[in-house]
Amino acid sequence: MGMLKLLRAELRKYLLEVKTYYPDQIVDMVVKYILFATFFYGFVYHARNSTAYCIAYMYWIIAACVISELSMSISSEKQIGTIEQLIIKPYPLWLILTVKTYIVLLVTTLKGVVLFGVIRITLPITLVFNINLLWILLVSVIGFTGIGLALSGLTMKFAKTASFESIISYALLFFSGTIIPFDKMPVTVQRILSVIPFTAGIDASQKSLAGNSQTPYVLLWLLLMNLACFVIGYLVFQVKSRMLV
Amino acid sequence: MNMYRVTELRKSYGKKADLVLKGLSFDVNRGEILGILGVNGVGKTTLIKLLLRALETSGGKIEFIGNDLSKISLRKYYKEVSAVLEGNRNVYWYLTGFQNIEYFGRLKQLEDSEIVEKSEELLKTFDLYDARNQIAGDYSRGMLQKLSIIIAMLGDPEVLFLDEPTLGLDIITKKAVMQSLKHLAKEEETTIVITSHQLDVIDAVADRVLVLENGGIAYIGRTSEFKQMYSENKYQLTVNGTVNREDIVFSDYILEEKGATTDITLNGISKRDVNLVLSHLLERDYEIIAFSKDSNRLEDIMEMFIQRGRNGDA
Structure with missing residues (x-):
């Protein structure tokens, strides 16, 4: 019941925010469409298969959404002065922020569905869907949450941390393989990327869509990596957010 | 409890x-x-x-x-x-x-x-x-x-x-x-x-x-x-017209001319000295139109508190 109240509170608040600032939502969708189309025509149209590109782009949008929402929302709550009010509530702050982020993610996903509908109509692209993608994506969101919580905790202590969030988001764009496919990256970078949950999730999704069945070992490894990422992020948040409010 | x-x-x-x-x-x-x-x-x-x-x-x-x-x-x-x-x-x-x-x-x-x-x-x-x-x-x-x-x-x-x-x-x-x-x-x-x-x-x-x-x-x-x-020693009085400084028989005061009237704030003054100041002004035909003990401003009280060096009172 307690969790339901939190979900209802955050959902209603976010929907009211969307309603108030609806032009921002439209601008966000247009920007995402333009970015998608630019990369599609500029870098990959002649070089690679469009499904792999779409997967990478989708992962980037979701990762950027979760990470930026978690880190930026703490910064904005600090600025508007509501952070203490959130701290002194029966729900732990990390949970409030995470629920809020997942609601934003849900709305972003719905916007994504609309966006991909427009993409399908306007761009020469074929999109396929596989249920395995959903599981891999959900597991990946656990890892993104960890990164977001870590940044959020650091923002609690060092107010300027959130300013670096966009660097991380755009670094993820590079590491997602949206611009350059993984196999075209330098070998050293490829090795590093193989142990990053974010790219491992994209890789598993792309292979899954290509018809390669994933071994339980690969999926378990993906789950462990993302869980580890979450636990580290959660611990960083707890330690840093306790130091100075 | x-x-x-x-x-x-x-x-x-x-x-x-x-x-x-x-x-x-x-x-x-x-x-x-x-x-x-x-x-x-x-x-x-x-x-x-x-x-x-x-x-x-x-x-x-x-x-x-x-x-x-x-x-x-x-x-x-x-x-x-x-x-x-x-x-x-x-x-x-x-x-x-x-x-x-x-x-x-x-x-x-x-x-x-x-x-x-x-x-x-x-x-x-x-x-x-x-x-x-x-x-x-x-x-x-x-x-x-x-x-x-x-x-x-x-x-x-x-x-x-x-x-x-x-x-x-x-x-x-x-x-x-x-x-x-x-x-x-x-x-x-x-x-x-x-x-x-x-x-x-x-x-x-x-x-x-x-x-x-x-x-x-x-x-x-x-x-x-x-x-x-801590709030008993500050008084505020308003006098019609202007006031000569030598007519105020107390050293720690603030004088503010406000058009037709003059505000005088007496800081850290005893009741006896307040009476003296008032009598002196009345003897010189000043019209006192307002007089009050100022005890509402925390800043004044805190200032007095610090000045008196009562840090050890608690």
Whole structure:
């Protein structure tokens, strides 16, 4: 019941925010469409298969959404002065922020569905869907949450941390393989990327869509990596957010 | 019964930083209103945040109803305490007054029916009912302040922390807030810890005051005693026309000409000397149109407090 109240509170608040600032939502969708189309025509149209590109782009949008929402929302709550009010509530702050982020993610996903509908109509692209993608994506969101919580905790202590969030988001764009496919990256970078949950999730999704069945070992490894990422992020948040409010 | 027992409480912002609070020890009783006073930056808000567990202590101990506060479940603690911090910056400006109440009420784990019922009562008490569906961004400073107080009062908390709750409020609303606080403390046995630079508010509601100075407690005791001790030596008089400085037979005064009248503030003056000053002015045919003992400004009292070197009185 307690969790339901939190979900209802955050959902209603976010929907009211969307309603108030609806032009921002439209601008966000247009920007995402333009970015998608630019990369599609500029870098990959002649070089690679469009499904792999779409997967990478989708992962980037979701990762950027979760990470930026978690880190930026703490910064904005600090600025508007509501952070203490959130701290002194029966729900732990990390949970409030995470629920809020997942609601934003849900709305972003719905916007994504609309966006991909427009993409399908306007761009020469074929999109396929596989249920395995959903599981891999959900597991990946656990890892993104960890990164977001870590940044959020650091923002609690060092107010300027959130300013670096966009660097991380755009670094993820590079590491997602949206611009350059993984196999075209330098070998050293490829090795590093193989142990990053974010790219491992994209890789598993792309292979899954290509018809390669994933071994339980690969999926378990993906789950462990993302869980580890979450636990580290959660611990960083707890330690840093306790130091100075 | 003690709601809080604070022992040797210390706080610094950083390992190498100076202590903001240097070993405070005091009790807060159930159902009492404790006013925390002190000049800007003395650590009033820090102390409230420590009692709220929104900050970690650097040493010492805080007990809440006999239990170590650092070991109490936050989930349980935050169901029992509430706060208004930093005045009007406690709400979301894109939500209406009622939507803010609803959101924070749900975060407080209150039932929707309870939120509606309680908020209706509070909105009417604070004369905000008609503006409940207006977005908070369009509220005046006073309205935002009232909204913050309503949110803090939701769910009938055991302890209420209020940091400058009456800042920016008109006289009528200020009185409504003060009456509500007194009602909460007396009838509901709510413990209230309040900071304010408006001494009239502290004077009207606080059973006891705690004065912070240089990181320590300069005074703790009954409000009436504190006022009696430190507010008796400042007088204000207004005289028709201009006044020659040599006609004021006292050295520590401030003279301000305000068009047709002149204001004279006599600082740190005894009752005997006040009589002398008044007699001297009347003998010289000055028309005294107003005369009052100035005892409402906290800053003046604190200034006198520091000047007198009474740091060790507590």
